[in-house]
Amino acid sequence: MEWKEQEKRSERIYGVPSEEILGIMESLRKSKKIKFVPSPTEWGAALMGATEGRLTGRCAQPNPPEPNKADQG
Structure with a gap:
């Protein structure tokens, strides 16, 4: 794993x-x-996670799932 990817991981x-x-x-x-x-x-958990994400740039899910092809209309 590259360093840049590790920086984005949630702690x-x-x-x-x-x-x-x-x-x-x-x-x-x-x-x-x-x-x-x-x-x-x-x-409260959602607020704490969102706040940490905004302050650090890290998110709980660094690789979002691919969109459902059926939803792409």
């Missing part, structure tokens, strides 16, 4: 801790590259 994941994502949270707890930042609400 944190914001979310609401819940039983459904315990496995993901445990994996992130063990990770040295990505940190899980808990939030009491979904909108």
